[in-house]
Amino acid sequence: MNEVVVLTPERILEATEEVLRRYGLAKATVVDVARALDVSHGSVYRHFPSKASLRQAVAKRWLDRANAPLQKIAEATGPAPARLEKWLRTMIDIKYKKVCEDPEMFATYLTLAREACEAVKAHKERLIDQVVHIISEGVKQGAFHVADVKLTARAVFDATTRYHHPAHCDEWNDPAKAARVDALLSLLLKGLEAPRKR
Amino acid sequence: MNEVVVLTPERILEATEEVLRRYGLAKATVVDVARALDVSHGSVYRHFPSKASLRQAVAKRWLDRANAPLQKIAEATGPAPARLEKWLRTMIDIKYKKVCEDPEMFATYLTLAREACEAVKAHKERLIDQVVHIISEGVKQGAFHVADVKLTARAVFDATTRYHHPAHCDEWNDPAKAARVDALLSLLLKGLEAPRKR
DNA sequence: TGAATGACAGATATTGAAATCTGTCAGCAC
DNA sequence: GTGCTGACAGATTTCAATATCTGTCATTCA
Numbered sequence A, B: 001m002n003e004v005v006v007l008t009p010e011r012i013l014e015a016t017e018e019v020l021r022r023y024g025l026a027k028a029t030v031v032d033v034a035r036a037l038d039v040s041h042g043s044v045y046r047h048f049p050s051k052a053s054l055r056q057a058v059a060k061r062w063l064d065r066a067n068a069p070l071q072k073i074a075e076a077t078g079p080a081p082a083r084l085e086k087w088l089r090t091m092i093d094i095k096y097k098k099v100c101e102d103p104e105m106f107a108t109y110l111t112l113a114r115e116a117c118e119a120v121k122a123h124k125e126r127l128i129d130q131v132v133h134i135i136s137e138g139v140k141q142g143a144f145h146v147a148d149v150k151l152t153a154r155a156v157f158d159a160t161t162r163y164h165h166p167a168h169c170d171e172w173n174d175p176a177k178a179a180r181v182d183a184l185l186s187l188l189l190k191g192l193e194a195p196r197k198r
Numbered sequence C: 001t002g003a004a005t006g007a008c009a010g011a012t013a014t015t016g017a018a019a020t021c022t023g024t025c026a027g028c029a030c
Numbered sequence D: 001g002t003g004c005t006g007a008c009a010g011a012t013t014t015c016a017a018t019a020t021c022t023g024t025c026a027t028t029c030a
Helices: A009-023 A030-037 A041-047 A051-075 A080-101 A103-115 A117-140 A149-159 A166-171 A177-193 B009-023 B030-037 B041-047 B051-075 B080-101 B103-115 B117-140 B149-159 B166-171 B177-193
Strands: none
Touching (some): A009 A041, A009 A103, A080 A103, A080 A117, A080 A166, A080 A177, A117 A149, A166 B166, B009 B041, B051 B080, B051 B103, B051 B117, B080 B103, B080 B166, B080 B177, B117 B149, B149 B177
16 A cells, blocks of 8 residues: 555664664664654654653563563473473573673663663563462472462572673673573572472 | 881772772872872872772772671581571671662772772682581581582572672662562572482 | 654764873982 | 882873754644
8 A cells, every 4th residue: 555664663663773783872863763764853753752762662672572482481381390490591591692692782782771670670570470470380289389479489580680680791601600500590499399497 | 116107008098998988989099099198199109000909909908898797607606507597698788788878989899899800709709618618517517408519609699699799789779678588598598408309 | 634854952972172190210308 | 228209201081162963843745
């Protein structure tokens, strides 16, 4: 129907990511995004009220993409301990791969995420809900012995911070990383599986 | 003997801390330090080869002071589980108090620590050695069941990162912090105490 | 009528000249 | 001789003028 493609938020986000990739976070301007789309920068403001909101939307997209594979694991069936371990390893892997593949883009998204702290909070909550889901199934299965599932899920998430929080990404190249992750996960799973007494 | 107090590295460090406190990291200059001591800035360079080395020395002093109370706990006697818990809680408290009492100074030391990453590494190693010490006593006492003490000590240290690493200090005001720390420590201690099978 | 434009004001970033700082060293004082 | 000074060169930071960007809106175009 249209020869001229309509300007949608989706297309703008696409273009914004491209511009961020090319120019980097500091140099990327709304004018650049508009130029990439061959429209005036005023048009971009028709879809996003501010540059900040545009950046937030990009951050949100990124977080959503990172979330998808984890959601799948959380929703799967089978013994909870193995699933929790897989979930944690996958989260650690996703972050590690992101930073390896394109460290500059990772740094860009990191700063973006800092700005969009509300979106990050929501993202974290979703992740913790997934852990809650796995752990509560583990309790039902009799594999885990846990007093407060929500609190414990947070504890598991917190305990692995060192390996999934971007603040620590420059330590993810430690050659002993694999062994250290193994030790940590083994300790956590032992703690979850131990009959409760504390 | 001397009416004029001699210029020692110790006095220079003292003055440097004072200058950092007054002017902040960005504005503190070697000239300021010299002025505070009422000497020429050339004299400072007689004791420290560069501004960077002076900063590193200040960072090291700070880390050493933070280390002292923990060292004491590690060297104490008694049941290892309680001692480990106390050690971890003390580490968490020390950091929290530092950031509460004087957030600006904390930020200053944080940046200083970033620059002196070698000193920080050494500091961390000392801390982990303390955890190793406590855990290995726990194993001797039959309270802990652990395959690789060193690796497990690192795992415990890593697991608590969220509550002692300065990168996360802006989340230390969470009202649920106490409950979350409790849950985390309880999980870790359960993991250490559980008969090993993994 | 509804999307897009482009000129505009105020905010933010860049730039280059001037000021300040770092690090050195010949010389002074004790 | 030992420890300090103060002048100096080169590096870094500051500051203010200039350029660019953000966000708005009256106007255009289909």
